[in-house]
Amino acid sequence: MTTTTGTEVTDAIVASPRAWVAIVAIGAITYGIRLSFIHLFGRIDGVPDGVRRPLRYVPPAVLAALVLPDLVTLGPSVAATLVDERLIAGLVAGAVAWRTENVFATIAVGMIVLWLLRFVAFA
Amino acid sequence: MDGTSAASDGDTTDTVDRGDAADTGPAGADDGLLGLDGDIAAGVRDVSPLMLGIVPFALVAGIAAVDAGLGLAEAVGMSVIVFAGASQLAALDLLGADAPLAVVVGTAAVINLRMLMYSASIAPYFADYGRRLRAGLAYLLTDQAYALSVAEFGTNSDRSRWRYYLGAAASLWIVWQVGTVAGVVVGTGVPDSWGLTFAVPLVFLALLVPAMKDRPTTAAGVVGGAVAVVAAGLPLNLGLLAGALCGIAAGLATEVTTA
Numbered sequence: 001m002t003t004t005t006g007t008e009v010t011d012a013i014v015a016s017p018r019a020w021v022a023i024v025a026i027g028a029i030t031y032g033i034r035l036s037f038i039h040l041f042g043r044i045d046g047v048p049d050g051v052r053r054p055l056r057y058v059p060p061a062v063l064a065a066l067v068l069p070d071l072v073t074l075g076p077s078v079a080a081t082l083v084d085e086r087l088i089a090g091l092v093a094g095a096v097a098w099r100t101e102n103v104f105a106t107i108a109v110g111m112i113v114l115w116l117l118r119f120v121a122f123a
Numbered sequence: 124m125d126g127t128s129a130a131s132d133g134d135t136t137d138t139v140d141r142g143d144a145a146d147t148g149p150a151g152a153d154d155g156l157l158g159l160d161g162d163i164a165a166g167v168r169d170v171s172p173l174m175l176g177i178v179p180f181a182l183v184a185g186i187a188a189v190d191a192g193l194g195l196a197e198a199v200g201m202s203v204i205v206f207a208g209a210s211q212l213a214a215l216d217l218l219g220a221d222a223p224l225a226v227v228v229g230t231a232a233v234i235n236l237r238m239l240m241y242s243a244s245i246a247p248y249f250a251d252y253g254r255r256l257r258a259g260l261a262y263l264l265t266d267q268a269y270a271l272s273v274a275e276f277g278t279n280s281d282r283s284r285w286r287y288y289l290g291a292a293a294s295l296w297i298v299w300q301v302g303t304v305a306g307v308v309v310g311t312g313v314p315d316s317w318g319l320t321f322a323v324p325l326v327f328l329a330l331l332v333p334a335m336k337d338r339p340t341t342a343a344g345v346v347g348g349a350v351a352v353v354a355a356g357l358p359l360n361l362g363l364l365a366g367a368l369c370g371i372a373a374g375l376a377t378e379v380t381t382a
Binding site: 018019020021022023024025026027029030031033034035036037038039040053054055056057059060061062064065066067069070071072073086089090094097098101103104106108110111114115118 | 200240333
């Protein structure tokens with residue numbers, strides 16, 4: 001993979017320089033985010049308590065913020081919001097995740113419920 | 124899930140490792156998988172159930188790249204250089220819609236800001252390693268590698284941390300690249316009506332439920348999710364960031380009131 005910057009656009013990629021500029025910029029920013037504390041903590045000692053305490057709540061808060069908007073879209077009414085194949089499939093999959101803590105089972109049940117609703121019930 | 128224990132206590136066996144492939148190191152109790160070091164094999168083994176969610180995710184990243192008008196080189200280039208699925212899908216969507224570059228890059232950066240927290244959370248476990256090894260480990264940091272590794276580090280102090288992490292994270296990387304290529308090649312072979320992208324929230328859901336293990340973490344998840352839903356219409360995908368910050372605040376507030 002050639003590393004390409006916005007100023008070194010070659011013939012091979014001239015078809016979509018926009019895409020390459022975006023890819024390289026996002027990649028650089030994302031790597032900086034990933035490296036940030038992993039790099040810094042080699043120099044400074046320990047994690048300040050003010051950083052450590054909130055970190056405990058990052059996984060549930062971020063994961064929920066990633067998941068819920070994919071399951072729920074606020075509709076014009078309560079019924080329109082709740083009668084949604086994604087929400088129903090997600091609730092069933094959430095119950096499976098809670099009872100089994102098994103990723104395979106969670107995905108399999110969630111997809112099967114989605115397909116049943118989409119191709120059978122709501123068809 | 125809290126990175127409270129510093130990496131400096133105990134675990135002296137792997138404090139000077141530099142990540143050389145030839146380094147056989149102390150194998151853990153696990154039997155080698157495919158001749159791999161025991162700790163690497165343990166990471167590969169533990170991450171393998173997550174691949175059922177990663178494979179469709181990677182396929183979708185490839186398909187979405189084709190839909191956005193990108194070729195194989197750009198699709199693979201994005202998966203190698205960015206290597207962060209949610210931000211890739213958002214960026215591809217915006218590229219396909221001819222959004223301004225600043226919006227494309229800004230949205231992806233906001234989505235990936237959560238990894239700042241992962242970086243801080245996992246950093247104490249890597250603090251004793253050399254700069255080059257840490258730089259390599261950082262490149263492979265993902266939601267799944269982070270969640271698996273921090274859970275393992277918190278319960279099993281005998282592990283060579285970087286080997287376990289490498290086993291999980293590098294497996295994810297390989298599957299991600301192969302899946303992207305397959306997605307581009309398959310292209311639109313899988314009908315949209317199958318809703319393959321729905322496997323993405325299901326993966327995050329399977330990670331979320333065990334993360335809500337007490338009152339404060341449950342409050343963080345409930346508030347974070349609810350705010351993200353209400354704020355879903357905000358530009359630049361700020362709904363995700365708003366949900367995350369409100370969820371963290373809710374967790375801290377619950378912790379204070381129950382203590």
